[in-house]
Amino acid sequence: MENNTQDAFDEENEGYVKIDRYNTAKTASISSHYTDILTQLGEDPQREGLLKTPERVAKSLQYLTHGYAIKPAEILRSAMFKEDYSQMVVVKDIEVYSMCEHHMLPFFGKAHIAYIPNGHIVGLSKIPRVVDAFARRLQVQERLTNEIRDCIQETLNPAGVAVVIECQHLCMAMRGIQKQNSVTTTSAFTGEFAKDKTRAEFLRLITARLH
Ligand SMILES: Nc1nc2c(ncn2[C@@H]2O[C@H](COP(=O)(O)OP(=O)(O)OP(=O)(O)O)[C@@H](O)[C@H]2O)c(=O)[nH]1
Numbered sequence: 001m002e003n004n005t006q007d008a009f010d011e012e013n014e015g016y017v018k019i020d021r022y023n024t025a026k027t028a029s030i031s032s033h034y035t036d037i038l039t040q041l042g043e044d045p046q047r048e049g050l051l052k053t054p055e056r057v058a059k060s061l062q063y064l065t066h067g068y069a070i071k072p073a074e075i076l077r078s079a080m081f082k083e084d085y086s087q088m089v090v091v092k093d094i095e096v097y098s099m100c101e102h103h104m105l106p107f108f109g110k111a112h113i114a115y116i117p118n119g120h121i122v123g124l125s126k127i128p129r130v131v132d133a134f135a136r137r138l139q140v141q142e143r144l145t146n147e148i149r150d151c152i153q154e155t156l157n158p159a160g161v162a163v164v165i166e167c168q169h170l171c172m173a174m175r176g177i178q179k180q181n182s183v184t185t186t187s188a189f190t191g192e193f194a195k196d197k198t199r200a201e202f203l204r205l206i207t208a209r210l211h
């Protein structure tokens with residue numbers, strides 16, 4: 001039998017919760033609903049191209065929502081280091097793939113995140129991991145933005161956190177209002193980033209291009 005059990009990141013570190021990514025019972029149950037849905041859409045679920053589609057969709061949906069099984073605060077806690085560095089740390093252009101909770105269609109784009117250390121820094125890769133943990137759920141962009149900010153603020157306790165997310169929503173492009181190029185920007189700040197000067201520096205850094 002195919003071994004579907006793996007942890008969320010194929011790593012053994014603390015904070016990476018073991019998940020049954022393609023839980024067998026869940027896959028079977030979701031698949032059977034999709035067989036029904038295909039019929040209701042006027043398709044023939046028995047035709048060759050669709051035979052494995054319900055199972056594929058079931059696995060795909062479990063992957064696209066695997067963030068529920070991840071504990072983002074533990075990810076940060078697993079790589080916090082005491083360091084006497086108190087300048088802004090910016091990680092920008094982090095790819096975001098999420099699903100809007102209203103239509104279950106993708107929204108995707110980039111997150112730009114900064115924090116000002118207050119005794120501790122965090123392993124750089126952990127910031128995109130936190131983004132993924134919250135993005136891989138059914139979301140709205142505003143809540144995604146706030147959840148990332150709050151997780152970093154509450155766990156790392158920095159002097160400030162800044163989160164800017166820019167995304168395109170397929171529910172606004174493929175259907176509904178059908179605006180192909182609109183981009184939604186959301187932002188959330190804490191602490192030092194309430195100050196105009198600090199916020200302006202962050203915004204300058206994320207819009208600057210080095211090459
Ligand atoms: N604020 C916010 N709205 C979102 C997000 N993703 C999708 N939406 C919106 O959710 C709203 C749901 O509105 P409804 O009127 O209930 O749904 P609908 O009839 O499908 O709306 P239309 O998309 O306008 O056709 C729509 O305006 C979507 O554009 C998000 O991340 N944040």
Ligand SMILES: [Zn+2]
Nearest residue numbers: 100102103171
């Ligand atoms: Zn939507």
